[in-house]
Amino acid sequence: MSVLVVGSTALDSIKTPWQENPRLLGGSASHAAVAASFFGPVRLVGVVGDDFPRRYLALFERRGIDLEGLQRAPGKTFHWSGEYEVNMNNRRTLKTELGVFETFRPALPPAYRRTPYVLLANIAPELQHHVLDQVVRPRWVIADTMDLWLNIALKPLIRLLRRIDALVLNDSEARQLTGEDNVVVALRKIHHLGPRIVIVKKGEHGAILSGPDGLFLAPAYPLDKLVDPTGAGDSFVGGLIGYLASQPGSLRRNLRRAVLHGSAVASFCCEGFGLTGTLKASLAKIRTRIRAWERMTRI
Ligand code: AMP
Secondary structure (H helix, E strand, O other), X not given: OOEEEEOOOEEEEEEOOOOEEEEEEEOHHHXXXXXXXXXXXXXXXXXXXOOOOHHHHHHHHHOOEEOOOEXXXXXXXXXXXXXXXXXXXXXXXXXXXXXXXXXXXXXXXXHHOOOOEXXXXXXXXXHHHHHHHHOOOOOEEEEEOOHHHHHHOHHHHHHXXXXXXXEEEEHHHHHHHHOOOOHHHHHHHXXXXXXXXXXXXXXXXXXXXXXXXXXXXXXXXXXXXXXXXXXXHHHHHHHHHHHHHHOOOOHHHHHXXXXXXXHHHHHHHOOOOOOHHHHOOOHXXXXXXXXXXXXXXXX
């Protein structure tokens, strides 16, 4: 089944202590859509400016990502730049230039309205609402967010939590949203705000899935070299929903495996700048990492 992904489609300039790369293909929706495309058909909703390189559009097309919902507007593409410290858990945003994103209103082509799986990747909560207003009876909706929206758009974000099946956020965001340091208590508080499924990402320490079947602890794949973690969170949720949409049977039964597939795709993302690590992955390589986890966690 198809997955609809809405979010940012960006040019990212990324600096690490060892390397600098300007104007890479980035954005929450780009990472998530490519991650989901390992498993099945993906529809991308976003906006790019007239400076968006043709080769990046071709890359999406080569992966079978449907671009009917990708608006092309006069002006500059959303541009984000960030810098990592030697400890790559620490990242600083250097600049965010909204460009065509400033006036973006996602409009779903009629063919997209009945997409069963919907990923509201990281963008302003108002835009996430606007997409939900246009989809017809989706089977499963998951949303991602970031600290910026907790700071400047908390009200619409809280309203969104009543409209979605699942929320994914990182541990510091969970703390900020609930005012609670203990992640187990924070999860409980987030469930009370709406979503039946909550996933807290803990970077190199994996992710915690919380839902009707209790807690599930998913490890992060142990990597010996981290090149660029930008987009790992987006790849995680993209891989997760892509896998879920590709599987027959009950969502509830497939969810834990979906979290592992998301973690596996995220690990590939961290192994290269921008999307290069993810693009070196394949379904076979993803499965190999999942088998390795099974060996590493068996007692
Ligand atoms: P992550 O590493 O998962 O936090 O995601 C990084 C991606 O988020 C980059 O590719 C950026 O282009 C994108 N991004 C950064 N700031 C924003 C924002 N305010 N809204 C939407 N996407 C953003």
